[in-house]
Amino acid sequence: MTPRIRRVTRALTAHIDSQLLIALLLLMAVGLITIFSGSNQSAARVSSQLANIVVALGVLYVFAHIPPHYLMRIALPLYVLGVLLLVCVALFGDIVNGARRWLYIGVTRIQPSELMKIAVPLMLAWYFDRYEATLKLKNYIVAVALLLVPIGLIVRQPDLGTALLITAAGGYVLFLAGLSWRIIGGLAIAGAACMPFVWGMMHDYQRQRILTLIDPTQDPLGAGYHTIQSTIAVGSGGIIGKGWLQGTQTHLDFIPERTTDFIFAVYSEEWGLLGNMVLLFLFLLVIARGVVITANAATLFTRLFGGAITLTFFTYAFVNMGMVSGILPVVGVPLPLVSYGGTSLVTICLGLGILMSIETHKKLVQS
């Protein structure tokens, strides 16, 4: 390799974090292998996911090169746009499966709540960064309000799963920004006190999901069916699993959504406890790298936003695996980097790209 080529390569990869990249590529590989099994060996599904991966890696590459302070500029407009779109959904949205989540914008339908998964933590991180020098209780109250407006709109759609994930993302920012323990405790108590009211406001199918979680056998052919079948898949996998392409629960159609939300059941049935440990390790690798990047980040904005991205990534992984193994209610959350689907892949890679950008742009900020 000539020094020139080496220089060009270094220039091209200057903003890529190799440890993060290796971990996420491994997770994507696990995803491809499992999608092949879960789709009954459909090459079309696998190549379609490969295309998604290419697009997602492109997005990652682009965002790794965008310096964090550019993101700060779009934080407020993005947030305002998101909230406006949510209002539009509430007013003119299309109803699909009893929930008003989609907005028709001339050419296609979009789901503005997806946008808010990024916009809300971005907005909060920007807000805290802006008032960094004079942070007072008032600022926390405003931040909570900024969080509650979109969440309220999303809960009304209703889309409880997304609302919870955005709450988590915003909550992580508040927590990392130093929200006092007393307020956290107070909010926890207030939240617990609100539970009966929340229960009263819930839709039947939402209540059913929670009741089903407590006792799936109550409704084995209805709401509990998915949980029961995915739990059976995980449990019957045993320590070493049934082997790739050998999962009976998978290949006889007992598992629903085998390549998307329930892909972990397929993986777990075929690769067993050992496979699960490998997967947990890969997720931890991504999270650990994210934590390190966040800890060393240069500004409050990058610290808060990087932390929120890392912890949201964790939340997706945890909620999905918890749901499939029957300890969390069924919410529509894909397994990050593993599940089939372009939207989630692009969103996650976008976040990871930002993490790389935070890491690789910090020296510029410091210098």
Next chain:
Amino acid sequence: MSELTINPGVELRNSRLEIYHFRLRLAIASGFVLCMFFLLFVRFFYLQVVQHDYYSTLAEANRISIVPIVPNRGIIVDRNGVLLANNYSAYTLEITPHKVEDIDALIDDLATVIEITPKDRRRFRKLIEESKSFESLPIRTRLSDEEIARFAANRYRFPGVEINARLFRQYPQAALFSHVVGHIGRINPREIEQLAADGLDANYRGTDYIGKVGLEQSYETHLHGTTGVEEVEVDAAGRAVRTLSRSAPVSGNNLALNLDAKLQEVVYRAFGDNRGALVAIDPATGGVLAFVSKPGFDPNLFVDGIDPKNWKELNESIDRPMVNRALAGTYPPGSTFKPFMALAALTYGKRRPEQVISDPGGYNFGGHFFRDDKVGGHGMVDMYKSIVVSCDTYYYMLANDLGIDNISMFMKQFGFGSRTGIDITGESAGILPSQEWKMKRFRQKWYAGETISVGIGQGYNTYTPLQLAQAMATIANDGVMFRPHIVNYVENIVTRNRSVVEPQPLRTVDVKPEHLQVVKDALIGVNKEGTGARAFAGAPYTSAGKTGTAQVIAIKQGEKYVESRVAEKHRDHALFIAYAPADKPKIAVAVLVENAGFGARAAAPIARAVFDYYLLGKQPIPLKPGKDDPNDTQD
């Protein structure tokens, strides 16, 4: 820049403190992450190691479905191989109710493609009420090829509807054998319980039908066969993916009967429009040669659940076609009882054959005059004449001399008042009265006057036509009584092994041969020169018989029974018992014709037709019932 120089330390320290605080929070969050992942690990460990066996079993149970393979039901043939019950394979249109929201709308829609009659709809409604919703139920059977093609082209419009090939039971002889062969029907909840109690539920998995009455019921265990099992891997929708193992079903055994379909038809025709029953038995074996209860019904109606309209018709018909008269109908034997009374008299030494009594036209007992049928009486009557002319007075006196308990004791040996043990269920025992019986039944003592009418087969005693046939066969067979049986042999269709139902002698009646001969001679006399003579005129064989007429309503003291004055259903029943040939009996019959008047006129010609066919192979000639022969009105 100037601010920095004023207070550089504070700014720097605050920033460090902030980073310290942030990293502390981040560490706490990381600890939370680790805790949560550890929680997941614990959950995985619990599911995949601790509970692994449990979930493996569940996964296997999901995967493997045990599919029963229903065996073919055995067929039933007569003694010459004529099919009485067989199976045919046909395509049915079936609906699985739980997959359909609005069944009526669906059926309306279906009716535009395939003809569905109101009868089909009624039957289907009833099926739905009686079955579980996840079963698929037939709405139409025997689809034509054209109908199948038409449905196939439109099937996308009808989710939850499918065409299945199934085996169906068919009774080609329809009403002719309805009371012998019986029929099958869909298994009802009570039968499911019974099967479970008998430990047979596993063998009936997948079976929809069970024998309900007749041979179909009593030989159910032979006819059903052994259900096979197929272990198949199924997907979540229950579709079979592949077969893992298979054990073939074993078809049910075939039944071959002693009955002769042609003879049965001869009987049916001989009855004309009359109601009644006929049982013909081979005296030497107890094999049942003909078994008719008229009217019958079409058993094919019952196979897939009878529709309510047909059921109502059958159930409410005044002719009561559902009643098995031969098996469960009990009738006073009338004068057919007399030969047995005579035998009792000889056996207990109460009469000698040549002993003569004078018949003044009746018998006075306790201030009550028991009238003889013949006004003015039969004059001097010995035992032979008493049977041949059917003299009532002779038997009034005899009954009084014997006493009810002797009569009861003796008649019991001939099977009167107890079930014969024939191989179909639902048999009535009839009533053989005795002092003890009356005490039990009515808590009253027996009056001597009641014995008198028992002597001529009236009074309390009532018997089934089957019992009369068996009793006559016992006389024909010199006192050796066999258990009547309809089935000749059971054939295993795999091994072609036939297990013949062995003739089963029940007992030998305690009578002396010379006494039996006296009665037999008199019975021959009946058909030669007595009340049966007209019916048997010109027969190339000798036969023995006895006519009888059973009163349906009591005739008041001093009144005379005039047929035309009495409502049809209150008219007397005609009876006739006979066997032939007299020297070496091959067939014994009991004939009962309801409300047809005198036995000689209505019942004896039917016996003649049966004998002519069975012994000579002769198809019966149209009968000319004579109205004015005085002998006919006498029995």
